[in-house]
Amino acid sequence: MHFDFLFQHIFELTITGLALGAIYALVALGYTMVYGILQLINFAHSEVFMFGTFAFAWVFVFIHGTTSASQGLGSTIGLLILALVAAMLTSAAVALLIERVAYRPLLKKDAPKLIALISAIGASFTLSELMGVRDKVAAWFGLEDNLSNYVSNARDIYANPVTINPKGLFTIGDYTVTDVDLVVIGAALAMMLALDIFVRRTRFGRGIRAVAQDPESALLMGVNSTRIIQITFLIGGLMAGAAAALYMLKIGTTRQNAGFILGVKAFTAAVLGGIGNLRGALLGGLLLGVVENWGSAVFGTQWKDVVAFVLLVLILLVRPSGLLGEALGKARA
Amino acid sequence: MLLEVEGLCVNYGHIEAIRNISFGVAEGEVTTLIGANGAGKTTTLKTISGLRKVREGKIVFDGKDITRLAPYDRVKLGISQSPEGRGCFPGMTVRENLDMGAYVRTDRKTPAYREDVERVFQLFPRLEERVNQTAGTMSGGEQQMLAIGRALMARPRLVLLDEPSMGLAPRLIQQIFTIISEINQQGTTVLLVEQNAAQALRRAHQAHVLETGEIVRSGTGEELSGDPSVRAAYLGGDV
Ligand SMILES: Nc1ncnc2c1ncn2[C@@H]1O[C@H](COP(=O)(O)OP(=O)(O)OP(=O)(O)O)[C@@H](O)[C@H]1O
Numbered sequence: 001m002h003f004d005f006l007f008q009h010i011f012e013l014t015i016t017g018l019a020l021g022a023i024y025a026l027v028a029l030g031y032t033m034v035y036g037i038l039q040l041i042n043f044a045h046s047e048v049f050m051f052g053t054f055a056f057a058w059v060f061v062f063i064h065g066t067t068s069a070s071q072g073l074g075s076t077i078g079l080l081i082l083a084l085v086a087a088m089l090t091s092a093a094v095a096l097l098i099e100r101v102a103y104r105p106l107l108k109k110d111a112p113k114l115i116a117l118i119s120a121i122g123a124s125f126t127l128s129e130l131m132g133v134r135d136k137v138a139a140w141f142g143l144e145d146n147l148s149n150y151v152s153n154a155r156d157i158y159a160n161p162v163t164i165n166p167k168g169l170f171t172i173g174d175y176t177v178t179d180v181d182l183v184v185i186g187a188a189l190a191m192m193l194a195l196d197i198f199v200r201r202t203r204f205g206r207g208i209r210a211v212a213q214d215p216e217s218a219l220l221m222g223v224n225s226t227r228i229i230q231i232t233f234l235i236g237g238l239m240a241g242a243a244a245a246l247y248m249l250k251i252g253t254t255r256q257n258a259g260f261i262l263g264v265k266a267f268t269a270a271v272l273g274g275i276g277n278l279r280g281a282l283l284g285g286l287l288l289g290v291v292e293n294w295g296s297a298v299f300g301t302q303w304k305d306v307v308a309f310v311l312l313v314l315i316l317l318v319r320p321s322g323l324l325g326e327a328l329g330k331a332r333a
Numbered sequence: 334m335l336l337e338v339e340g341l342c343v344n345y346g347h348i349e350a351i352r353n354i355s356f357g358v359a360e361g362e363v364t365t366l367i368g369a370n371g372a373g374k375t376t377t378l379k380t381i382s383g384l385r386k387v388r389e390g391k392i393v394f395d396g397k398d399i400t401r402l403a404p405y406d407r408v409k410l411g412i413s414q415s416p417e418g419r420g421c422f423p424g425m426t427v428r429e430n431l432d433m434g435a436y437v438r439t440d441r442k443t444p445a446y447r448e449d450v451e452r453v454f455q456l457f458p459r460l461e462e463r464v465n466q467t468a469g470t471m472s473g474g475e476q477q478m479l480a481i482g483r484a485l486m487a488r489p490r491l492v493l494l495d496e497p498s499m500g501l502a503p504r505l506i507q508q509i510f511t512i513i514s515e516i517n518q519q520g521t522t523v524l525l526v527e528q529n530a531a532q533a534l535r536r537a538h539q540a541h542v543l544e545t546g547e548i549v550r551s552g553t554g555e556e557l558s559g560d561p562s563v564r565a566a567y568l569g570g571d572v
Pocket residue numbers: 345348349350368369370371372373374375376377417528
């Protein structure tokens with residue numbers, strides 16, 4: 001165990017942990033919102049994220065090409081915003097597709113939750129594998145050469161696309177905080193603030209809370225719950241797309257199963273914070289990111305995930321409904 | 334008739350919860366459905382609001398067939414409901430709950446809207462005192478007031494009240510029935526479901542008795558309060 005290492009690098013570990021945690025939190029929102037209104041874990045949400053990372057990379061490669069040397073954040077800001085928008089729209093579209101194809105037909109028939117879960121797992125594998133055979137799909141249309149920058153080595157890491165050189169801005173302790181750190185944390189917080197205002201202040205936001213708290217009463221108030229469910233998936237998709245963009249900014253590579261482990265982490269963050277609770281997702285995400293970083297400093301990187309899940313188990317033992325979760329059925333969303 | 338129910342049948346799986354019931358609700362009146370537990374009263378109201386699937390029969394509101402209409406479109410047409418068990422949104426404040434009642438309205442920023450909130454507060458001064466309390470922390474009686482007030486916020490032409498007196502202290506029950514008459518006199522048509530048959534019949538213009546999913550007796554409130562079999566079954570013989 002290397003506690004000395006932890007204390008030496010506490011600032012670096014905490015700040016990079018917060019950046020990672022902010023990404024977890026954005027993805028966690030999608031899990032927690034869908035759970036809030038449907039009491040369902042949207043297992044396919046990880047693929048919503050994964051498609052966002054590819055959309056981001058593709059736009060980047062399309063405009064920028066793959067050969068150029070790595071760039072600073074400042075000089076590519078326009079391109080990054082464009083790629084961010086593409087990621088958000090793509091993820092939102094995938095989320096809506098999942099709702100339409102994997103959930104709505106089952107909900108209409110009052111299928112048991114377990115069936116919907118299986119359907120979501122199926123959707124998850126389908127989407128992930130689809131991305132894994134994108135070279136074959138391109139070949140069907142004879143486009144594998146034209147699209148080789150986008151579809152080659154479909155199952156390997158999509159390694160070259162986005163290279164951003166972080167620029168140091170200022171120093172805390174012995175860690176130089178970079179522009180990428182700040183953009184990731186700042187953008188994630190801004191998205192979450194916007195969501196919080198949306199849910200609290202707008203008519204659709206009230207509709208979401210109403211369906212979460214009492215679906216039948218919501219219908220009696222004139223809430224169109226199909227529309228509300230759609231909006232919830234849409235928002236979850238937008239947030240996951242933003243997370244995907246920030247992830248690409250930080251990590252720079254993706255692959256067809258990139259959603260899996262991140263999805264599990266984000267879901268853990270949602271449960272940790274109290275599933276169904278938006279602020280809980282934020283808290284759970286940030287906490288998980290930081291503790292994971294600390295843990296890997298103390299025990300070694302290979303223990304990172306163990307630390308994360310031990311934390312989850314410990315917190316659930318003390319607070320079964322998560323940090324900010326209420327007993328189910330009480331104040332939600 | 335503002336509302337007409339014709340030959341309505343509703344099933345839960347193979348259980349026939351209501352069988353071929355027909356009745357009307359005249360505009361401007363209070364109509365009541367009484368009956369024992371499990372008779373199908375709640376099912377009838379839920380079906381009118383569009384929450385239960387109609388197997389057979391039809392529902393006509395203001396001359397328009399609404400049998401297959403989505404629940405939210407029925408609210409827009411002017412049917413609102415205070416459900417059995419109140420159904421307040423537990424995590425929302427009193428004010429947010431009232432706002433939810435007006436979800437289909439587009440005039441939230443207008444004086445007319447504020448007047449409607451005022452009117453609810455006049456009927457239930459307790460709600461005004463508690464305007465920022467979350468509904469989940471309110472007493473059962475307070476939640477009942479909130480559920481009724483919320484139903485009125487839709488500016489309904491027809492309000493469906495499912496056991497508004499359930500679980501209330503005797504004095505409060507009296508008060509709730511007085512308020513129901515008041516709501517009616519202010520121009521809202523009321524369809525009232527009650528266990529408290531004596532009070533309901535006294536307030537109602539028209540009344541129907543439901544027994545295991547069928548209407549077995551209909552008449553004016555007065556007629557049914559005088560009917561020996563109704564007295565024996567629902568009024569304990571002492572009106
Ligand atoms: N969701 C449901 N699933 C299956 N059966 C149901 C359901 N809801 C009601 N029932 C059945 O339908 C019948 C009518 O129920 P309903 O709730 O309409 O009665 P009620 O007249 O409102 O009774 P109470 O006075 O107890 O409220 C009952 O036999 C009940 O068991």
